[in-house]
Amino acid sequence: MSADLLDFDEALAAYDPVLGLEVHVELNTASKMFCGCANAFGGEPNTQTCPVCLGLPGSLPVVNGKAIESAIRIGLALNCSIASWCRFARKNYFYPDMTKDFQTSQYDEPIAHDGWIDLEVDGETYRIEIERAHMEEDAGKLVHAGGSSGRIGDAEYSLVDYNRAGTPLVEIVTRPITGTGAKAPQVAKAYVSFLRDLMLSLGVSDVRMEQGSLRCDANVSLMPKGATQFGLRTETKNVNSLRSVERALTYEIQRQAALLSSGGRVHQETRHWHEEGYTTPGRSKEQAEDYRYFPEPDLVPVAPPREWVEQLRGTLPELPNVRRERLQAAWGYTDLEMQDAVNAGALDVIEATVSAGATPQSARKWWLTELARRANEAGVDLAALAITPAQVAEVQALVDAGTVNDKLARQVIDGVLAGEGSPADVVAARGLAVVSDDGALSAAVDAAIAANPDVAARIRDGKLQAAGALIGAVMKDMRGQADAGRVRELILQKLG
Amino acid sequence: MALTAADVARLGELARIRLTDEELARLAPQLDVILQSVARVTEVAGADVPPTSHALPLTNVFREDVVTPSLARDAVLAAAPAVEDGRFRVPRILAEDA
Numbered sequence: 001m002s003a004d005l006l007d008f009d010e011a012l013a014a015y016d017p018v019l020g021l022e023v024h025v026e027l028n029t030a031s032k033m034f035c036g037c038a039n040a041f042g043g044e045p046n047t048q049t050c051p052v053c054l055g056l057p058g059s060l061p062v063v064n065g066k067a068i069e070s071a072i073r074i075g076l077a078l079n080c081s082i083a084s085w086c087r088f089a090r091k092n093y094f095y096p097d098m099t100k101d102f103q104t105s106q107y108d109e110p111i112a113h114d115g116w117i118d119l120e121v122d123g124e125t126y127r128i129e130i131e132r133a134h135m136e137e138d139a140g141k142l143v144h145a146g147g148s149s150g151r152i153g154d155a156e157y158s159l160v161d162y163n164r165a166g167t168p169l170v171e172i173v174t175r176p177i178t179g180t181g182a183k184a185p186q187v188a189k190a191y192v193s194f195l196r197d198l199m200l201s202l203g204v205s206d207v208r209m210e211q212g213s214l215r216c217d218a219n220v221s222l223m224p225k226g227a228t229q230f231g232l233r234t235e236t237k238n239v240n241s242l243r244s245v246e247r248a249l250t251y252e253i254q255r256q257a258a259l260l261s262s263g264g265r266v267h268q269e270t271r272h273w274h275e276e277g278y279t280t281p282g283r284s285k286e287q288a289e290d291y292r293y294f295p296e297p298d299l300v301p302v303a304p305p306r307e308w309v310e311q312l313r314g315t316l317p318e319l320p321n322v323r324r325e326r327l328q329a330a331w332g333y334t335d336l337e338m339q340d341a342v343n344a345g346a347l348d349v350i351e352a353t354v355s356a357g358a359t360p361q362s363a364r365k366w367w368l369t370e371l372a373r374r375a376n377e378a379g380v381d382l383a384a385l386a387i388t389p390a391q392v393a394e395v396q397a398l399v400d401a402g403t404v405n406d407k408l409a410r411q412v413i414d415g416v417l418a419g420e421g422s423p424a425d426v427v428a429a430r431g432l433a434v435v436s437d438d439g440a441l442s443a444a445v446d447a448a449i450a451a452n453p454d455v456a457a458r459i460r461d462g463k464l465q466a467a468g469a470l471i472g473a474v475m476k477d478m479r480g481q482a483d484a485g486r487v488r489e490l491i492l493q494k495l496g
Numbered sequence: 497m498a499l500t501a502a503d504v505a506r507l508g509e510l511a512r513i514r515l516t517d518e519e520l521a522r523l524a525p526q527l528d529v530i531l532q533s534v535a536r537v538t539e540v541a542g543a544d545v546p547p548t549s550h551a552l553p554l555t556n557v558f559r560e561d562v563v564t565p566s567l568a569r570d571a572v573l574a575a576a577p578a579v580e581d582g583r584f585r586v587p588r589i590l591a592e593d594a
Binding site for chain 1: 510512549550552554555556557558559560561562563564565566567569572573580581582583584585586587588589
């Protein structure tokens with residue numbers, strides 16, 4: 001299936017890529033965009049539909065106010081201007097994923113427009129200009145059946161599930177992105193990753209690419225190095241992971257470069273990304289689509305009052321990249337430590353643990369080792385573990401106070417996770433406190449000396465490092481609950 | 497500017513309505529009369545009158561984000577010409593890949 005490809009470095013030596021990214025974000029409202037059906041992924045087919053999202057005659061849509069609020073917040077976070085007045089429009093097309101034969105969208109009056117974000121990739125900052133962010137509804141889902149490959153070309157018929165029809169979407173469209181050179185695929189990936197983090201921090205979407213709640217259409221064209229006139233572009237769809245964004249664009253750049261450098265031309269078309277690592281042509285875009293957009297007569301215009309917009313601006317969270325920089329400086333983490341914490345999704349829990357009194361390094365240690373392992377075993381997020389950041393801080397405080405050692409602390413965590421109460425409760429109930437009472441320790445040390453006369457003799461001869469063996473014996477005897485420092489002192493006192 | 501038979505044929509294509517040559521010949525002048533009548537309104541309206549898209553002078557009609565019951569699936573699928581696995585079964589889609 002693979003087309004001729006030019007080596008990536010050769011391609012970039014001869015051509016400058018121009019990117020354009022369209023990202024669809026499904027909003028996580030409780031109900032759909034224009035009706036009260038549940039907006040939930042994974043329901044039994046066609047169980048979340050009603051006359052509105054089925055497009056039955058006589059039904060009337062009503063806009064979900066929460067979706068408008070989310071769209072405005074997204075626009076504000078992308079530094080966009082928010083329209084003071086805008087309308088929905090009908091985008092007419094015939095395809096069975098839309099019952100109405102039109103998609104309710106926005107045309108020349110997007111709710112948010114003319115924004116920007118700054119992206120950092122390998123120490124370079126790239127300004128990405130946002131042309132628009134507009135509201136629309138998602139379509140139903142088709143399954144192609146009856147063919148050998150499951151692909152549409154072989155399908156004998158298609159099966160349609162309209163649960164997703166009418167799910168609120170915000171489509172974010174960049175202006176052409178130039179000047180990224182060989183970094184183009186990385187910049188595109190970083191952009192989608194940025195949007196994903198941003199939507200999470202705004203709390204407006206689940207942004208699960210594998211479930212389609214964040215989808216990216218990646219446009220790319222090539223122009224000879226130094227040229228200013230853009231080449232013909234392709235739009236690659238079905239790019240469903242961050243890694244695929246990078247791979248698909250790398251592939252398209254190599255494919256287009258091979259065509260151009262051998263005197264051919266790029267067809268302006270939609271292409272489909274296949275996880276095996278190539279794209280195939282879809283619909284040709286040679287003839288401009290005629291969607292006959294017109295204002296949606298069933299929905300009145302949206303004119304967000306300025307006070308509302310300003311109030312929503314006040315709800316914007318700190319941008320994820322700004323927050324990372326702030327936390328890294330405050331915690332004194334190395335780049336690698338910070339990256340690990342970000343990748344583990346541990347920033348929130350570490351931050352809460354630190355504010356509950358733990359040092360940044362001890363918070364990092366617990367969440368990224370012991371607790372990460374348990375979360376991984378249970379297949380849940382760190383935040384879903386049955387231990388709170390305050391309890392983790394308490395465990396560390398017990399270690400710092402010498403009440404428990406690291407090994408006992410892990411048993412304390414076991415207890416908390418098992419629902420046995422607070423760390424102090426677990427220590428009391430399980431009798432986990434380190435024994436530093438001299439009476440008990442002294443007896444255990446005497447027993448260890450008696451049981452290991454040769455070791456004791458070496459210590460008497462001044463070989464103090466041999467004390468480790470006796471400490472080990474005492475610890476074993478006391479099931480790990482002895483205060484190791486005190487045990488060492490007692491051994492040296494008795495044998496010194 | 498008169499509406500031609502070719503314009504009507506293109507509109508028919510976009511609306512998925514197949515039209516015969518006689519229909520095109522008959523409909524083009526009829527549609528043209530309608531367009532001309534509407535165009536008269538534009539002449540009357542001054543530059544300060546924006547095109548009307550909505551008859552109601554309302555904005556911001558929103559609904560609370562509350563889930564309401566959906567239809568039973570049997571009812572949803574009852575009028576479908578063909579059904580399989582709880583889904584609408586539709587003919588194979590040619591020349592498009594979505």
